[in-house]
Amino acid sequence: MKKYSSFTKISLIMLFFIPVLSFGQELVDEETFRDATGHEFKVGDDLNIGKPGSEKGYKYIQNATKKKIGWMGKMASKVSEVGKNVAEVGADLGSGNTVAKGAQVHNTANSTSNLTQTGEKLLTNEEDIEGQTLRILKFKVVGNEKRGEHFFAVVAGPGKANYEVEIVPAIRSGEVVGLNDSLFNTEK
Numbered sequence: 001m002k003k004y005s006s007f008t009k010i011s012l013i014m015l016f017f018i019p020v021l022s023f024g025q026e027l028v029d030e031e032t033f034r035d036a037t038g039h040e041f042k043v044g045d046d047l048n049i050g051k052p053g054s055e056k057g058y059k060y061i062q063n064a065t066k067k068k069i070g071w072m073g074k075m076a077s078k079v080s081e082v083g084k085n086v087a088e089v090g091a092d093l094g095s096g097n098t099v100a101k102g103a104q105v106h107n108t109a110n111s112t113s114n115l116t117q118t119g120e121k122l123l124t125n126e127e128d129i130e131g132q133t134l135r136i137l138k139f140k141v142v143g144n145e146k147r148g149e150h151f152f153a154v155v156a157g158p159g160k161a162n163y164e165v166e167i168v169p170a171i172r173s174g175e176v177v178g179l180n181d182s183l184f185n186t187e188k
Contacts, residue, residue, distance in 0.1 A: 033139050033151055035168050041179065046133040047155060047165060048178035060170035061129070064154065064162045080109035129157060133181070137162065 031043040041047075053059040083105030090098025134155035143149045150166055157163045170176040171184060178184055 030139070033153065033167065035171075039179070039184075041136060041139075041153060041167065043136050043138060045136050046180050047136065047153065047176050048181065048183065049129050049132050049134060050174045050177035051130055053170075053173035053175045058129075058170075058175055060166040060173060060175050062164050063157065064164045077109070079112075080106050083107070083109055129163070132158070134163060134165075140164075 033041045035041075049061070083102050085102070087099050087102030087106060090096070090100075090102055134157055136153045136155055138154045140152050140154060141149050142152065151168065152164045153167050155163050155165055165176060167176065176184075
């Protein structure tokens with residue numbers, strides 16, 4: 001029987017038991033998120049917002065409403081191109097119906113694209129959220145265990161805007177500084 005050094009034995013024990021003993025971030029249920037340090041965040045809690053993490057603004061807090069409008073504008077632009085192409089094909093084939101339908105799709109999608117651009121311009125003057133408390137509405141997970149999961153709190157922002165906060169990195173960067181008016185311990 002082969003003898004193992006005490007270092008090898010300890011290494012094997014650590015390899016098998018540490019994953020069981022360590023806790024990562026997790027969604028406990030639909031209304032509770034627990035980070036690696038054991039802090040629990042619940043739907044209805046208030047996140048205290050700190051300063052932006054970079055010169056360009058918040059890195060881990062994004063206006064979800066603005067993201068949706070941007071996506072819709074890109075989609076409308078693509079549909080507008082398709083309508084234009086259909087109208088051109090109709091002209092090549094000598095089909096007045098196809099030209100009319102293509103032009104109609106192009107014009108409608110173009111109007112939608114212009115409307116979303118106007119909405120984006122209005123949202124660029126959005127309220128500053130620094131120093132505010134934003135209420136957690138729900139949690140969501142993006143990704144998977146194998147490639148990496150990102151945990152977000154969807155929070156109610158000023159006006160009718162919702163924000164997505166990637167909780168753990170936002171706390172590390174100082175973009176989120178507390179929970180329910182209690183500041184996190186930032187000493188290392």
